[in-house]
Amino acid sequence: MLVFLTSCVDDDYNFGEIQAPTNLQISAEVVGATEEEPFGDGSGRVNFVATADNAINFIYDFGDNRQVNQSGGELTHDYNVVGVNEYIVTVTATGTGGAKTTATTRVEVLSNFDDPVTKSLLTGDDTKTWFVASGEPGHLGVGPLDSFSPDFFAASPNQLASCLYDDSITIALDENNNITFNHDNADVSFVNAEFVSQLGGGGPDDQCLPVDTSGEKFVNLSAASSNVPSDLSTGTQMNISDGGFLSYYINTSSYEVLEITEDYLYVRGISGSSGGPLAWYLKFTTGNDGGGDESELDTQFEDLVWSDEFDLDGAPDPSIWNFEIGNGNGGWGNQESQYYTDENAIVEDGMLKITAKAESTNGFDYSSSRLNTLDNFDFEYGRIEVRAKLPEGGGTWPAIWMMGANFPEVGWPECGEIDIMEHRGNDQDQIHGTLHFPDNSGGNAVGQTTIVEGVSNEFKNYTVEWDDEQIQFAVDNQVYHTFQNSSEIPFNSPFFIILNVAMGGTFGGDIDPAFQESTMEVDYVRVYQ
Incomplete structure (x- = not known):
């Protein structure tokens, strides 16, 4: 669960007996690790499992500027700094009454992933600001996982709530060549109906909600984990730190880059639980007019x-x-x-x-x-x-x-x-x-x-x-x-x-x-x- 849900979760922690989690254990499996290749298969992927008695929430800090806050302790994380790198992973387990227990583990993992083209196009080699391509058909869409297209719904130009179109997302390179992410949502975001109640909304029709997107975050690029055919995707996945998201809140921070040019970005994110996971599609443009040129x-x-x-x-x-x-x-x-x-x-x-x-x-x-x-x-x-x-x-x-x-x-x-x-x-x-x-x-x-x-x-x-x-x-x-x-x-x-x-x-x-x-x-x- 993203950091934006923390305030709701913390409210629940403040009730009942104060009981800190005990016996916090962390295991880390580097995908593809063997005796000959102890640092994995080059994907940078690590499977983590955290367990603790009396824990109702886990916060992972992966040591690479990314955090995840979720109720279960089992997840997979992709590291993308090229080469063999060591990371200190910190897990904080929270019990009733807000009591917390922290443990750390060390992982060394090899990442051979590198996509300088996507990195350059996202940032313009310095700074670039992206807007929802509101004038484009299908600027927001949804479909089944196995179709690779928004077969269930594709928004017509400017069909959706204005709070979606007020967003701007600035992606840049800092002095250390890290990709930074700043999201200006004018204090309100368009929220998927499944998550409205978690963010304090009154019902599924109340989808423009206050969401705090302040603060600089980071974007790491990794090999995409989905099965989208190579001719329909760049094969690169954006992973945004600290619960960051791309304009439409669907409770994910990872997006596969399907297509990217100097002024166009098309991504796919996986989210949804009540009826099974779905594939969500979003289009962005560098022009704040929403794209969709007159013809x-x-x-x-x-x-x-x-x-x-x-x-x-x-x-x-x-x-x-x-x-x-x-x-x-x-x-x-x-x-x-x-x-x-x-x-x-x-x-x-x-x-x-x-x-x-x-x-x-x-x-x-x-x-x-x-x-x-x-x-x-x-x-x-x-x-x-x-x-x-x-x-x-x-x-x-x-x-x-x-x-x-x-x-x-x-x-x-x-x-x-x-x-x-x-x-x-x-x-x-x-x-x-x-x-x-x-x-x-x-x-x-x-x-x-x-x-x-x-x-x-x-x-x-x-x-x-x-x-x-x-x-x-x-x-x-x-x-x-x-x-x-x-x-x-x-x-x-x-x-x-x-x-x-x-x-x-x-x-x-x-x-x-x-x-x-x-x-x-x-x-x-x-x-x-």
Whole structure:
């Protein structure tokens, strides 16, 4: 068990009769040792067994800047300093009441392992900082031990909790050529559900927890102990001292390096006990933008099947657009401040114009409009493109989005929601593309953002391309978010379209007291299949 569990364990030690462990014994078996090769087979591997009467925990200090804290006394450790080296191993056994007994043993072991390439790429021959590759598909995944790929789950870009993506890990070389490890997690880490209760969480859904990652640690490299085929792995394993871990807490400090380049790191760690051990996969990048470069949208949908070009002046076409009136029983679930009317939207000059105004309306301080195509038009799979110019002003919240046509029957988020474009006047140049569905809705939705300048000064094309395999979000045909679709989530049925401008609320934020009015202009809405 990692050092991060120590505080929980120590709390238990303080109860009951104070009883120090007795008869502490340590045995060490150097793997491959023979009369001819007394220091082993060159793997640097040593099997340790510690036993003691009345012991409930053992702390191993292996004499190479690494420690392990665990309830059982049996484990295997890899030494990696090349050549025959002597290490003093200290084992501390803890009994009830926190009483401790310590013993030491000496081991001499041969390590022929050396991987200067991985060492250089990890550290940049000096210092390098790594971030979770949040923009990459499969930046966190899990699978069975024998498949060597995340067959059970692979995260879509930016799908997981933000506490995972706030991490930075700096790996460097010190003056003695040791690999140092410093982990800045902003005091909170994303914790695997199996270990939430051990770290003080309230339940498996409470996975962003305070975890102390302070202090410099060390990384030792050793030969990987798994059976990953050589063409899928470097064969090198990272071992982090003092309970260190790579961003996602899975109760391990050892990670096999599957792939590493100047700016990319892909690792595999083994963890889990309740349902048997699993293989966990993590991707890192040296860029703090999460990787996942934007690319040109290569559409598969070319046939225009439906559109509204807003060519006829007057009210929006009632055969297409429904007005939603009111404040939606408390701000549409988001504490929004506007009252929607059928008077704040008009078609003129070839544009649909939705205007949010600061004016007293039915007990609210702001008015606006929200239109949808429910029961008039919906579609399943295709490319929807909306050309629009956005409003501006603190607190404005324009949105171009879709919900499942079964919303009246199943409700939200069961129907699914695809936010083609959301924007906050308080964050002028940032565009959001987001998906909401069961277990991933509201603040836990799966989203990505992109920086686009001039969204309130000129028209931009906001696009979603959607099929049974993936959903892509783009601005002016530049893809910035790709989500892997599946049959288990509600994005495989017809969706209808919604256009609105909200004010304030949980997403729009504080409204500028000087705000008077601002308009979202929509040139067209087009659907291709």
